[in-house]
Ligand code: SF4
């Protein structure tokens with residue numbers, strides 16, 4: 001029996017994908033306000049992209065518009081996370097993926113450095129103790 | 139083992155960043171503001187583990203499977219390290235009298251403070267004799283354990299609403315936890331089986347804020363059960379365009395059209411499958427080409443046939459009303475025979491024999 005006998009057609013994904021909803025542009029204003037707040041008080045903030053009614057096209061538009069900056073960080077923690085600075089310094093596009101590579105959550109963070117990138121004092125302490133151990137073995 | 143959670147996780151090779159990332163995603167799934175993710179991580183990292191007693195009643199162990207084996211090793215599973223699971227028949231090493239002692243010790247030590255997790259329905263027929271542990275009926279054990287609980291989590295559709303054991307004609311007189319316990323906060327996490335992350339979300343909320351999350355009128359956490367499967371289904375554009383698969387192998391099915399006419403109960407089912415998905419986010423029933431069975435709704439088993447289309451237009455009230463009538467009609471056959479002796483036995487925890495029950 002040839003494969004053709006199996007009545008399965010591979011079909012391109014439906015082109016009926018919803019387009020731009022108009023929900024993305026207002027986010028730019030919000031980001032501008034949040035950036036002002038960061039400058040004035042140092043207060044960081046984040047927008048949860050999965051909590052908003054954004055279509056895939058909206059997200060693509062937003063990512064495109066914000067552009068790519070100089071820094072991209074990748075974090076291997078139970079799946080890959082990427083924390084990429086956009087063309088607007090201080091505005092970071094943060095994507096968390098699970099081990100299967102599926103996006104589990106997505107944020108835009110407004111901060112000098114995203115929280116996740118900083119080392120926690122407790123962890124630094126552990127690292128320092130490890131260094132002592134290395135030194136004692138010299 | 140009573141140290142802060144973050145140390146326990148570290149021993150298992152889970153870094154602080156992994157945990158922070160997990161909490162960010164959890165907060166997002168629970169529709170909490172992004173800052174709550176950090177608050178959760180901080181609170182949970184430092185939390186002392188609350189005592190949890192897990193009672194399995196008239197059930198298939200599917201709920202336990204869902205939580206512990208969803209995709210291994212899971213953070214969800216390891217989060218179980220943030221609780222002190224003092225009694226879980228399926229998972230615990232102790233057996234027999236030792237197991238029962240462990241439960242009593244935990245109940246005494248943590249009186250008023252422990253979380254009680256229940257999976258499975260509770261049979262009331264024949265004075266509860268259909269399901270007994272150590273010679274005592276489920277209803278008896280539940281009442282005793284509920285007494286000292288801070289809150290109760292009804293895991294799965296059976297504990298939440300009676301589930302499959304309660305399906306017509308309900309031979310064992312199965313009821314839900316909330317049919318028996320009325321004076322404690324109860325969270326229902328229905329589903330057959332329930333989605334693991336909902337359990338973690340409820341625990342995280344409890345540990346972070348010291349309270350249970352907001353519930354809907356059927357006792358389910360709104361964060362996960364706030365919308366129907368249909369609301370978030372990726373096949374929804376086809377439903378709106380009137381494009382339906384008519385059989386499981388026709389052109390429409392191959393094109394990935396809406397499964398409404400094949401009996402999908404998505405429009406009347408509140409659950410998070412369409413967004414959280416199953417098996418580590420791999421897929422979910424509709425994505426695999428099968429309609430939703432409505433497993434997180436009361437009496438889904440008796441809702442008129444899995445492959446029968448809902449009457450159009452989809453009317454959530456219709457199933458609800460039919461279910462209420464079926465529930466009332468199913469009735470509970472409590473045997474009155476030899477009641478006095480049974481009551482005495484219950485109070486003193488004396489072991490009942492089958493002969494006693496048949497007297
Ligand atoms: S009826 Fe079922 S398959 Fe169709 S859009 Fe609704 S949930 Fe999806």
Ligand code: SF4
Pocket residue numbers: 329330367407408409411422423424429430431432433434
């Ligand atoms: S798709 Fe429907 S039947 Fe399937 S697990 Fe989810 S709620 Fe239950």
